[in-house]
Structures are given as structure tokens and as C-alpha cells.
Amino acid sequence: MLVSERKPLEEILEMLEGRRRLFLLGCNGCAAASGTGGEKEVLELKASLEEEGLEVTGWKVLDFLCQKGLIRVGLSPYEAELTAAEAVLASTCGIGVQAIAAVLQDKAVYPACNTVPLGGVRGEWPGEERCLECGQCFLGLTAGICPLTACTKGLVNGPCGGARDGRCEFEPEVRPCGWELIYRRLKRQGRLDLLRKGPPIFKDYAKMQPPKGLRRTTRWALEVEPEAEERQTPKGWIASARSDPAKEVARR
Incomplete structure (x- = not known):
């Protein structure tokens, strides 16, 4: 499972x-469990965007946005709405955004x-999309291709000097240059201006560490005692502590 949190509305508007x-997309998988991508959250986001004067041409919540096959099938009835939209805004994890972008390469x-x-590893994944859970998703600036995972060096503001003929200098036999892929898709979308004059990406690597509050929840470790559990509010972990006063006294 990948846990997600909603970006501030101001950041979303600037990013667009x-x-x-x-066109809005939500995910009934991990994002719904995180309280960010279910039907309720997508409709709340729709209302917030419309209050800001934006038009929502359509919306859909799919079972899993990390499955490209499901995305293709699920979006097939929405061709008109997608064509009318200038962009897709996805309430999902980084893998979901990358999978959507791989399916809708012109959008x-x-x-x-x-x-x-x-923190840690949560099993194998059959798709080629990868997310480092950086806590600072900028896939909108890189055509839905994450340079942290597509580039072997994790460069976020362009390629290194070692790439040749579109291949990574580290593993040219098996890996394309991540930034070559980003360039090609941005060109396909008519958005190369992002590379010429777009905002530089400043990565806050501190956000790649699990939040302290998370370490006291069952999302961090299943053996965490329920009375110590805390989850996040819109800007921190949502308090759902069920502490027993007697146990608190005993601990002291």
C-alpha cells in the first residue's frame, strides 16, 4: 500500500x-484508504476547483489507478470528456499518476x-512504474515520468553529460535515459517550454523520511499498540488515539 495526502489547493492551482x-480521476485502492482518492474526496476536489472558476469536464473513480489495463477499459466511455479537458488531475499515488500518463500520453x-x-519495502510490483514516496510529487512538470526513478542518478533538473543516443550511461543495454523519455513526452504534448523556462525543481529530501507521527501508527508497523495510534489531520496525522488513562499512569 502507498499512502497519499492531498496537496494544498493553492499548490494544485499553481501547478496546473x-x-x-x-478531467478528475480517483482511485478506490490505496488512495481511497488514505482518504484522498475515493468518490467523496474527488467530489470535494471538484467542488473546490469549480469555486475557483475551473471547469470539470468529467470525473471517474477506478478500482486501481496503478493498473494500465484497468485505466484503458475504465476510461473508454469517457473519450468525449477527456478530449474536452486540457489536463487530467489524478487523486492517487505516484505510481497511479505515472500509469495514467503512460495511457494518456497526449494529455x-x-x-x-x-x-x-x-520506509521499507512493500512487496513486488509487476508494472514498470516506480514511486520513491518522496512526499513532494512533481510529475506534472515531467510529463508523468518520475526522474527520481527513471534516471539512475535521480537528477531532477535535466540529464547528466553521460547519456548517449538516448541511453543511460550506467546501463545503456537495458535502460533508456529517463530525461530523454521526459523530453519526448513533453514534446509530444507541446510542453517543451517547461524545460526551457519552467520552474527549477528544488527537492526537499527531508520529506522522503517517514513522518514522526506515522511511526506511532499501525500503518508503520502492525504491532504498534492501538492506544498509541495516531493518524493525520489534513496537515498532520489524524488523531484517533484510544488511550487508556490507567495504562498511561502505569507507563509513567
């Missing part, structure tokens, strides 16, 4: 680069959420 017609796809780092 002036695009006013949007700009923006993340409505940041993926919260949990």
Missing part, C-alpha cells in the same frame, strides 16, 4: 499552468496528492 478544463496529467514515505 493556467489550464482551466480538467498533461497532474498529481493532486503527494505520496507519503513509509
Whole structure:
């Protein structure tokens, strides 16, 4: 499971680069469990965007946005709404945003959420999309291709000097240059201006560490005692502590 949190509305509006017609996507998997991508949250986001004067051409919540096959099938009835939209705004984790962008390669796809780092490894994944849970998702600036995972060096503001013929200098036999992929897709979308004059990406690597509050929840470790559990509010972990006063006294 990847845990996500909603980006502030101000950040979303700035990220959209002036695009006013949007198609919204939500995820009934991890994002719904995180309280960011279910139907309720997508409709709340829709209302907030419309209050700001933006037009929502359509919306859909799919079971899993990390499955490209499900995305293709689930969006097939929404061709008109997607065509009318200038961009797609996805309430999902970083893998979901990348999967959507891989399916809708001609459309700009923006993340409505940041993926919260949990630490550790959570099993195998059959798709090629990867998310480092950096807590600062900027996939909207890189055509839905994450340079932290597509580039072997994790460079966030352009390629190194070692790439040749579109191949990574580290593993040229098996890996394309991540920034070559980003360049090609931005060119396909007519958004190369982001590389010429777009805002530089400043990565806050402290956000890649699991939040302290998370370490006291069952999302961090299943053996965490329920009475110590805390979850986050919109800007921190949502308090759901069920502490026993007698146990608190005993601990002291």
C-alpha cells in the first residue's frame, strides 16, 4: 500500500499552468484508504476547483489507478470528456499518476496528492512504474515520468553529460535515459517550454523520511499498540488515539 495526502489547493492551482478544463480521476485502492482518492474526496476536489472558476469536464473513480489495463477499459466511455479537458488531475499515488500518463500520453496529467514515505519495502510490483514516496510529487512538470526513478542518478533538473543516443550511461543495454523519455513526452504534448523556462525543481529530501507521527501508527508497523495510534489531520496525522488513562499512569 502507498499512502497519499492531498496537496494544498493553492499548490494544485499553481501547478496546473493556467489550464482551466480538467478531467478528475480517483482511485478506490490505496488512495481511497488514505482518504484522498475515493468518490467523496474527488467530489470535494471538484467542488473546490469549480469555486475557483475551473471547469470539470468529467470525473471517474477506478478500482486501481496503478493498473494500465484497468485505466484503458475504465476510461473508454469517457473519450468525449477527456478530449474536452486540457489536463487530467489524478487523486492517487505516484505510481497511479505515472500509469495514467503512460495511457494518456497526449494529455498533461497532474498529481493532486503527494505520496507519503513509509520506509521499507512493500512487496513486488509487476508494472514498470516506480514511486520513491518522496512526499513532494512533481510529475506534472515531467510529463508523468518520475526522474527520481527513471534516471539512475535521480537528477531532477535535466540529464547528466553521460547519456548517449538516448541511453543511460550506467546501463545503456537495458535502460533508456529517463530525461530523454521526459523530453519526448513533453514534446509530444507541446510542453517543451517547461524545460526551457519552467520552474527549477528544488527537492526537499527531508520529506522522503517517514513522518514522526506515522511511526506511532499501525500503518508503520502492525504491532504498534492501538492506544498509541495516531493518524493525520489534513496537515498532520489524524488523531484517533484510544488511550487508556490507567495504562498511561502505569507507563509513567
